[in-house]
Amino acid sequence: MLRALFSGDYPRSRVLMVLLVLVFVALLLAPFLFPGTRPLNVAAKICIFIVLVASYDLLLGYAGIVSFAHTMFYGIGGYGIGLALYGLGPSWGAIGVGFVLALALTAVLSALIGLFSLRVRAIFFAMITLAVASAFLILASQLSGFTGGEDGRSFRAPTVLQPGFRLFDGEIFGVAISGRIITYYLVFFAALALFLFLLRVVNSPFGRVLQAIRENDFRAEALGYRTVVYRTLANVLAALVATMAGALMAIWLRYTGPDTMLSFSIMIDILLMVVIGGMGTLYGAVIGVVILVLAQNYLQALMGGVSKALVGVPLLPDLLHPDRWVLWLGVLFVLSVYFFPTGIVGRLRQRR
Amino acid sequence: MAIVQRSDTTGRPAWRLPRLAGDRLPLLLVPALVLLALPLIGAFPAWITLTLAGLAMGMMIFIMASGLTLVFGLMDVLNFGHGAFISIGAFLATLVLLPLAAWMQADNIWMNLAAIALAIVVAMAGTGALGLVFERVIVRPVYGQHLKQILVTMGGLIIAEQMIHVLWGPQQIALPLPTGIRGAIVVGEVALERYRLFAVGVGLVVLIGMLLVLNRTRLGLLIRAGVENSEMVQALGYDIRRLFVLVFVAGSALAGLGGVMWGLYREVLVAGMGMEVMVLVFIVIIIGGLGSVWGCFIGALMVALLANYTGFLMPKVALGSNILLMVLILLWRPQGLYGGAKR
Numbered sequence: 001m002l003r004a005l006f007s008g009d010y011p012r013s014r015v016l017m018v019l020l021v022l023v024f025v026a027l028l029l030a031p032f033l034f035p036g037t038r039p040l041n042v043a044a045k046i047c048i049f050i051v052l053v054a055s056y057d058l059l060l061g062y063a064g065i066v067s068f069a070h071t072m073f074y075g076i077g078g079y080g081i082g083l084a085l086y087g088l089g090p091s092w093g094a095i096g097v098g099f100v101l102a103l104a105l106t107a108v109l110s111a112l113i114g115l116f117s118l119r120v121r122a123i124f125f126a127m128i129t130l131a132v133a134s135a136f137l138i139l140a141s142q143l144s145g146f147t148g149g150e151d152g153r154s155f156r157a158p159t160v161l162q163p164g165f166r167l168f169d170g171e172i173f174g175v176a177i178s179g180r181i182i183t184y185y186l187v188f189f190a191a192l193a194l195f196l197f198l199l200r201v202v203n204s205p206f207g208r209v210l211q212a213i214r215e216n217d218f219r220a221e222a223l224g225y226r227t228v229v230y231r232t233l234a235n236v237l238a239a240l241v242a243t244m245a246g247a248l249m250a251i252w253l254r255y256t257g258p259d260t261m262l263s264f265s266i267m268i269d270i271l272l273m274v275v276i277g278g279m280g281t282l283y284g285a286v287i288g289v290v291i292l293v294l295a296q297n298y299l300q301a302l303m304g305g306v307s308k309a310l311v312g313v314p315l316l317p318d319l320l321h322p323d324r325w326v327l328w329l330g331v332l333f334v335l336s337v338y339f340f341p342t343g344i345v346g347r348l349r350q351r352r
Numbered sequence: 353m354a355i356v357q358r359s360d361t362t363g364r365p366a367w368r369l370p371r372l373a374g375d376r377l378p379l380l381l382v383p384a385l386v387l388l389a390l391p392l393i394g395a396f397p398a399w400i401t402l403t404l405a406g407l408a409m410g411m412m413i414f415i416m417a418s419g420l421t422l423v424f425g426l427m428d429v430l431n432f433g434h435g436a437f438i439s440i441g442a443f444l445a446t447l448v449l450l451p452l453a454a455w456m457q458a459d460n461i462w463m464n465l466a467a468i469a470l471a472i473v474v475a476m477a478g479t480g481a482l483g484l485v486f487e488r489v490i491v492r493p494v495y496g497q498h499l500k501q502i503l504v505t506m507g508g509l510i511i512a513e514q515m516i517h518v519l520w521g522p523q524q525i526a527l528p529l530p531t532g533i534r535g536a537i538v539v540g541e542v543a544l545e546r547y548r549l550f551a552v553g554v555g556l557v558v559l560i561g562m563l564l565v566l567n568r569t570r571l572g573l574l575i576r577a578g579v580e581n582s583e584m585v586q587a588l589g590y591d592i593r594r595l596f597v598l599v600f601v602a603g604s605a606l607a608g609l610g611g612v613m614w615g616l617y618r619e620v621l622v623a624g625m626g627m628e629v630m631v632l633v634f635i636v637i638i639i640g641g642l643g644s645v646w647g648c649f650i651g652a653l654m655v656a657l658l659a660n661y662t663g664f665l666m667p668k669v670a671l672g673s674n675i676l677l678m679v680l681i682l683l684w685r686p687q688g689l690y691g692g693a694k695r
C-alpha cells in the first residue's frame with residue numbers, strides 16, 4: 001500500500017522522514033492547529049507551491065532542462081479558472097470549462113515550444129521560454145478588456161466554496177466548517193494527489209529515461225531513445241501539472257492577476273525553492289517550498305528587527321533590510337548550486 | 353576557417369563581409385524590411401521617424417547583445433546575468449550624471465557630451481571590473497555545464513539586482529536627458545529626435561570599432577578563430593582562457609555602455625531594467641545565430657525596426673511580432689542567420 005503510494009521512492013533519510021511527516025501533519029490539520037486567515041493562507045500557498053515546484057523539478061532535476069515559462073503555464077491555469085468563473089458565473093460547470101480549456105491551451109503551447117526549441121539545442125529552450133513567457137505576461141496585462149489587465153479579475157467561487165457557506169451548524173474542535181475550510185481541503189487533497197502522481201512519473205520507466213537523457217543525452221540517443229520526444233513529453237507533463245496548480249491557486253484566492261500568476265518573481269521563487277530544496281528529488285520541492293514560504297513570512301520580521309538594531313552602522317542596515325531577504329536567498333542559491341547541487345534533501349540523504 | 357583565410361591571404365577589407373560570398377542574403381533583410389514598411393505606413397515623415405526610432409533602439413540592443421553572443425561563441429557560456437551589467441551600467445552613470453547636473457543642464461552641447469562621455473567611461477570601467485569578478489567567482493567553476501551555468505548566472509543576477517537596491521535604494525531614479533540632445537530636429541515635415549541620432553552614432557562607432565578589432569588585429573583573429581574552433585586555438589599554444597576573460601570583460605563593459613544609453617533613453621532607472629531588455633537581447637542573439645557579431649547586428653536592427661513598425665501599424669500584434677520573427681527565422685535557418693559555425 002505505502003509502496004504503491006510512494007512508488008517505491010522513500011525519503012531515505014530519517015531526518016527527512018521526520019520533516020516530511022511534520023509538514024504533512026501540519027498541512028493536514030492546518031485549519032484546526034492554526035486557526036485564523038493568515039496561517040491558512042500560508043498553508044494553502046505551501047500546498048499549491050509544492051505541486052508547482054515539484055512539477056518544475058520534473059523538468060529541471062529529472063529532464064535536465066531549464067524553463068522560464070513555468071509561471072506562464074501556472075498563469076494559464078489561474079486565468080482559465082478565473083476568467084471562466086468571472087464570465088460564466090460561480091458554478092462548477094464554469095470551473096470545468098475553464099479547467100479543460102486551460103489544459104488544452106497548455107498542452108498545445110508546451111508541445112509547440114518543446115518541439116520547436118528542443119529540436120535544435122537544449123540551451124535554446126531556456127531563452128525561448130523566457131521570451132515566450134514575457135510576451136505572454138505583456139499580453140495578459142495589455143488585453144485588459146478580456147483579462148482585466150494589471151488589476152486582474154476578482155470572482156466568486158461556487159456556493160460550497162464560499163466563505164459564508166457552512167457544511168453543518170456545529171463545530172469540530174471549536175472550528176466551524178466553512179466554505180473556506182472545504183476549499184482548503186480541496187486544495188490539500190488535489191495537491192497531495194498531484195504530488196504522488198509526479199512521484200509515480202519520475203519512478204516510471206519514462207522517468208528513468210529522462211534521467212538517462214539528463215546524464216548523457218548523446219548516449220541515450222544512441223541507445224535508441226528519441227530525446228526530443230522524451231524531453232517534449234516531460235515539458236508537456238510538467239506544464240499540465242503547473243496549470244493545475246494555477247487553477248488551484250485561482251480557486252483559493254478567488255482572484256487572478258498578472259502579479260500573482262505570471263510575474264517573473266514567481267519564476268525566481270520557484271528556482272530558489274527547487275535548488276535549495278534539492279534538484280532531482282521530488283521531496284526537495286516540499287522542503288524548499290516550506291523553507292521559502294516560511295522565510296517570506298517570518299524571516300523578514302527577524303531581519304527587520306536586526307536591521308533596526310544596527311542603525312548607524314554603514315551599509316549593514318540596508319543589507320539586512322526586510323525587503324532584501326531575496327538577496328540572502330540568492331547567495332544561498334548560488335552556494336547551493338556549487339557546493340550541494342542536490343540541495344538539502346541530498347545532504348540529508350548523504351548523512352542518513 | 354573561411355574568415356581567417358580570406359582576411360589573411362587577400363588584401364580585401366574582409367570585415368565588410370561576414371562569411372562566404374553566398375551568405376550575404378541575411379544582410380538584405382534589413383533594407384527589405386525598411387522598404388516594405390514604407391508603402392504600409394504610407395506617410396513619409398512617419399516612416400522616417402519610425403525607422404530612426406527602430407535604428408536607435410536596434411543599435412542599443414546591439415551594443416548590449418554583442419558581448420553576450422561573443423562570450424557564448426568563444427566558450428559556450430550563456431550568461432543569464434548579463435542583464436545585471438546593463439542595470440549596473442545605468443546606475444553607475446547616475447554617479448556621474450547627477451552630480452554633474454550643471455553640465456547636463458548647460459546650453460553647451462560639448463559640456464553635455466562631456467558629461468555623458470564621462471558617465472560612459474565610469475560605467476564601462478565599473479561593469480568591466482565587475483565582469484572580471486563575475487567571471488572568476490560565478491562563471492569559472494561551471495564551465496561546460498549548461499544547466500549549472502544558467503542557474504548560477506541567474507543567481508548572480510538576483511544578487512546583483514538586490515545589491516542595486518541596497519546601494520541605490522529601492523525607489524526608481526530619474527535620469528533626464530541633457531539639454532543639447534533633448535527634443536527633435538525638424539527638417540520639413542520630418543522630426544528627427546536628437547537622442548536617437550546620438551544613439552545611432554554611438555552604435556555605429558561600437559560596430560565599426562568592433563569589426564576593426566575583430567578583423568584587423570591579431571587579437572581579433574584569435575577571437576574569431578576561437579569562435580570557430582577553440583580547441584584548435586588552444587592546441588596552437590594560445591591561452592584561450594585568458595582570451596575568454598578578456599572577451600567577457602569587454603562584453604560586460606559593452607553591456608554597461610548599453611545600460612547607460614538605455615537608461616538615458618528610458619529616462620527612469622529601475623533595478624529590473626536590465627532583465628526587461630534581456631528578453632529582446634536573447635531573441636536577437638537567437639535570430640542572429642549564437643556567436644555571430646554580424647548576425648547579432650542584423651537581428652538587433654530587425655527586432656527593433658519590426659517592433660516600431662508593428663507598434664505603429666497594429667499595436668496588438670506588436671507584442672508577438674518579435675516571437676513571430678524569431679519563429680520565421682528559425683524555420684528558415686534553424687541555427688539562426690549566421691549560426692552554422694558553432695557545433
